[in-house]
Amino acid sequence: MARRLFVEHGFHATGIALIARESGVAVQQLYRDFPSKEDIIAAIVEADCEKFADLTTLDQALATKNRDGIMSWLTSATCRQEEESDRLFLEIAAEASRNQRISTIFSDIRKTMSENISRAFAGLAGSDIVSMQHRLLAEAFMIVSIGSVCTQALHGGNVATASQKLIRCLISSD
Structure with a gap:
């Protein structure tokens, strides 16, 4: 619910009271679970990253030296079709430029993804x-x-073909 509200209204226009009302949860309960909006964003980002990163698949492909599995993992990381997640990503990125806590969350995620993508390229080599x-x-x-x-997110349409081609160029240059 919070994800949809952040996407529809933006980070600043989405307050705890609106999230509570739309979720059917008392404001006090929401504050007990999430002391701030940043905590809600952190929980959303963490869940998205676990789903998006799919580290189990990467780890299995690396352990078995499955080049096709590694390439598939890399390609799937860029060619998703999840409009809501993409729009939320942009909202969080914009907020990261103004909010140190969100910036730290964003930087931590970026570092983790960079480490895993680097591992994938090492595995391909x-x-x-x-x-x-x-x-x-x-x-x-x-x-x-x-x-x-x-x-x-900004222009619509499917960019998967162009993304896949660029990623294939990067993968083949390892």
């Missing part, structure tokens, strides 16, 4: 050791991913 080259590829990969999310 047949290595268990992440090098600077893998980190640079991960950075380029994340730039393409974020650009894909922004383009889809």
Whole structure:
């Protein structure tokens, strides 16, 4: 419920009282569970990242040196079609520029994703050791991913074909 409200009304226009009312929960109960809106955003981001990162799949592909599995994991990380999640991502990114707590959450997520994408590139190269080259590829990969999310959310349409082509170029250059 909070996710939808943040997407529809923005971070600032969505108050705890509105979230409580729309969720059918007493304001006091919501404050007991989430002392602030930032805590709600943190919970949403954490749940989204667990779903989005799908680290179990990556770990299995790396452990078995399954190159196709690693490539599939990387491709799926950029070619999602989840309009609400993309719009929420943009809302959180905008808020991160103004709110230090949200910025910290956002930075922590970015660091975690960068580490895992770097691991994936190392795995594609047949290595268990992440090098600077893998980190640079991960950075380029994340730039393409974020650009894909922004383009889809702001302009609509499917950017999967272009994203997949760019990602394939990055993957094949490992």
